[in-house]
Amino acid sequence: MPGTAIPSQAAEFPAPAAVEAATAVRGHPAGLSREALRSAIFNSANFSCIATDANGVIQIFNIGAQRMLGYTPAEVLNKVTPAELHDEKEVVARAKALSLEFATPIAPGFEALVYKASRGIEDIYELTKIRKDGSRFPAVVSVTALRDKRGRVIGYLLIGTDNTARRKAEDAVQQLQGELEQRVVQRTAELEAANRELEAFSYSVSHDLRTPLRAMDGFSQAVLEDYGSQLPEEGRRYLETIRHGAQRMGTLIDDLLTFSQLSRQELKKRSVDTGELVRAALDELGFPGPERQVGMHIGDLPASFGDSALLKQVWLNLLSNALKYTRKVAKAEIEIGCSRTAGAEAYFVRDNGTGFDMRYADKLFGVFQRLHRAEDYEGTGVGLAIVQRIVHRHGGRVWADAAVGRGATFYFTLKKEGGP
Amino acid sequence: MNHGPAIELLLVEDNPEDLELTLRALRNNKLSNRIQIARDGAEALEFIFCEGAYQERKMADGPKLILLDLKLPKIDGLEVLRRVKGDARTKMIPVVVLTSSKEQSDVVESYQLGVNSYIVKPVNFERFAEAVRGVGLYWLLLNQPPKAGE
Numbered sequence: 001m002p003g004t005a006i007p008s009q010a011a012e013f014p015a016p017a018a019v020e021a022a023t024a025v026r027g028h029p030a031g032l033s034r035e036a037l038r039s040a041i042f043n044s045a046n047f048s049c050i051a052t053d054a055n056g057v058i059q060i061f062n063i064g065a066q067r068m069l070g071y072t073p074a075e076v077l078n079k080v081t082p083a084e085l086h087d088e089k090e091v092v093a094r095a096k097a098l099s100l101e102f103a104t105p106i107a108p109g110f111e112a113l114v115y116k117a118s119r120g121i122e123d124i125y126e127l128t129k130i131r132k133d134g135s136r137f138p139a140v141v142s143v144t145a146l147r148d149k150r151g152r153v154i155g156y157l158l159i160g161t162d163n164t165a166r167r168k169a170e171d172a173v174q175q176l177q178g179e180l181e182q183r184v185v186q187r188t189a190e191l192e193a194a195n196r197e198l199e200a201f202s203y204s205v206s207h208d209l210r211t212p213l214r215a216m217d218g219f220s221q222a223v224l225e226d227y228g229s230q231l232p233e234e235g236r237r238y239l240e241t242i243r244h245g246a247q248r249m250g251t252l253i254d255d256l257l258t259f260s261q262l263s264r265q266e267l268k269k270r271s272v273d274t275g276e277l278v279r280a281a282l283d284e285l286g287f288p289g290p291e292r293q294v295g296m297h298i299g300d301l302p303a304s305f306g307d308s309a310l311l312k313q314v315w316l317n318l319l320s321n322a323l324k325y326t327r328k329v330a331k332a333e334i335e336i337g338c339s340r341t342a343g344a345e346a347y348f349v350r351d352n353g354t355g356f357d358m359r360y361a362d363k364l365f366g367v368f369q370r371l372h373r374a375e376d377y378e379g380t381g382v383g384l385a386i387v388q389r390i391v392h393r394h395g396g397r398v399w400a401d402a403a404v405g406r407g408a409t410f411y412f413t414l415k416k417e418g419g420p
Numbered sequence: 421m422n423h424g425p426a427i428e429l430l431l432v433e434d435n436p437e438d439l440e441l442t443l444r445a446l447r448n449n450k451l452s453n454r455i456q457i458a459r460d461g462a463e464a465l466e467f468i469f470c471e472g473a474y475q476e477r478k479m480a481d482g483p484k485l486i487l488l489d490l491k492l493p494k495i496d497g498l499e500v501l502r503r504v505k506g507d508a509r510t511k512m513i514p515v516v517v518l519t520s521s522k523e524q525s526d527v528v529e530s531y532q533l534g535v536n537s538y539i540v541k542p543v544n545f546e547r548f549a550e551a552v553r554g555v556g557l558y559w560l561l562l563n564q565p566p567k568a569g570e
Contacts (some may be wrong), residue, residue: 215441
C-alpha cells in the first residue's frame with residue numbers, strides 16, 4: 001500500500017471525546033449521515049486505530065486501541081509513540097533487520113515501525129503489543145504514511161488487530177505438526193530397529209543353522225568312508241538319506257536367505273538389454289547343453305528398466321523352470337518373447353512341458369509352495385516367490401497361464417523408466 | 421605342538437564338529453602337518469603375536485597360513501584379521517576366511533581388511549573337503565611367499 005494522500009477531512013479524525021456526540025447524530029441529511037458512518041467505522045472496537053504526527057507522537061487513539069491496550073487517550077495523546085507500546089526486543093530486532101535490508105541505520109524505535117511506510121512500501125507486520133497492565137498479546141499492524149496535498153508526510157496511521165485467536169490456532173497446528181514429526185521419527189526408529197533385528201536374525205540363520213547341518217552331512221560321510229564296508233546296504237542307504245536331508249535343508253536355508261535379502265537390497269535401476277540378459281541366463285543354466293535337445297525360440301525383446309542382477313535372477317528362475325518341466329517331453333519347445341496386450345509390454349517364457357492345473361494358480365508364487373512332487377521335479381518352492389518379489393519391487397506384475405500336460409506360460413511386466 | 425618346529429597352518433575354529441571335519445578334510449588330503457588350533461580369537465592372537473601362553477614361541481616360526489572362522493568367542497574373526505593385517509610383522513601371512521556367513525557385509529569387510537580369500541563352508545562334506553583341499557594346496561604348496569627378511 002503506497003503512502004496515501006488522504007483528504008484533509010479524513011485526516012481530521014474526531015478526537016475520541018467527540019465521537020460519542022457524532023455517533024448520536026441520526027436521521028440527518030445525507031452528508032451528516034456519512035459523517036456518522038465514518039465515525040462508527042472509526043470507533044469499531046475490533047481494531048485499534050492509532051494516528052501519530054510526523055515524529056511519531058500519538059495524536060489519535062480510538063476506542064479499539066483503548067480497549068485493546070487499556071490506556072485512556074489522556075495517558076497517551078501527545079505523550080508517547082506507538083513504539084513504547086510494543087515489545088522492546090522485537091522493535092530492536094526489526095530495526096536491525098531493516099538496517100540490513102536497506103543498508104542504512106534505522107533507529108530501534110518508532111522509525112523501525114514506520115520506515116517502510118515512509119518509503120511508500122506496503123507494510124503489514126506482526127509484533128507483540130504490551131497493555132497498560134503489562135500483559136502482552138500478538139497484533140498484526142498495518143502502517144500507512146499520511147500525506148498532505150503536496151505529498152509531505154504529516155503523520156502515520158497504524159491499524160492493529162488482535163492476533164491472539166489466530167496465533168493460538170497456528171500454535172495448535174504447529175504443535176500437531178511437531179507431534180506428527182515426532183511420531184514419524186519414532187516410527188522410523190522402530191522400523192529401523194525391526195530391520196536391524198531382521199538382519200541379525202538372517203545373519204544368525206545364515207551362520208548358525210548351517211553348522212549343525214554340516215556336522216550331520218560330514219559325519220554321515222565319515223561313517224560311510226571309515227566303516228562303510230562293515231555296514232549292510234540298508235545301513236549305508238539310511239546314512240545317504242540323512243546326508244540328503246541335511247543337504248536339502250541347506251538348500252532351503254540358502255533359498256530363504258536369498259528371498260529375504262531381496263527385500264532389503266537396494267535397487268540399482270538402469271536401462272538393461274533384455275536380450276543380453278536372457279542369453280547370459282541361458283549360458284549360466286548351461287544351455288545349450290550336450291545332453292538335451294530343446295527347441296529354443298527367442299523373439300524380439302525390448303530393453304527393460306531395472307536392476308540388472310535382479311532381473312537376471314527373474315529370467316534365471318523362469319528359464320530353469322521351463323527347462324526343468326520340459327525334461328520329460330519328447331520334443332521340448334521353449335519360447336521367449338514380449339507380447340503387447342492392452343498397451344502393456346509383457347515379457348513371457350512359454351514351454352510345452354508338464355504344465356499345471358490352473359485351479360492351484362494362486363499358490364504358485366507363495367514361498368515353499370510346490371505344485372509337483374519332489375520325486376518328480378526337484379525344487380524348494382522359492383524360485384517363483386523370488387520372481388514375484390523382484391517383479392513387484394520393479395512396479396510390475398507377474399502371472400501364469402497353463403494346462404496340465406500342455407505346458408505353461410509365465411508373463412511379467414516392469415514399470416517403464418519414469419513411468420507411473 | 422606349541423614349541424615344536426615351525427607351524428604351517430593356524431586353524432581358528434570354535435565349533436568342535438567343524439573343527440573335526442576340517443581336520444579330517446586336511447588329513448584326507450595329506451595336509452595335516454604342523455597344525456596349530458586356536459578355539460577363539462583371543463587365543464589366536466596370543467599365538468600369532470607370541471603372547472601369554474605362547475610367549476616362548478618365536479614369530480619366525482609361522483604360521484604360514486591362517487584359516488579363520490568369523491564368528492568366534494571373545495574376539496571375533498574380523499578383529500583377528502584387522503590385527504594381523506594391521507601389523508607389519510604379520511600382514512604378509514595369508515589369511516583365508518572359512519565361515520558359514522554368506523552376509524555381503526562380512527565379505528566386503530573382510531576384503532577391506534585385506535583377507536586373501538573368503539570361502540563359505542558348504543553343507544555338503546565332499547564340497548567342504550574340496551574347498552579345504554583347494555585352500556591348503558594353493559596357499560601351502562603352490563603359492564610362493566616372500567622370503568623372510570625381504
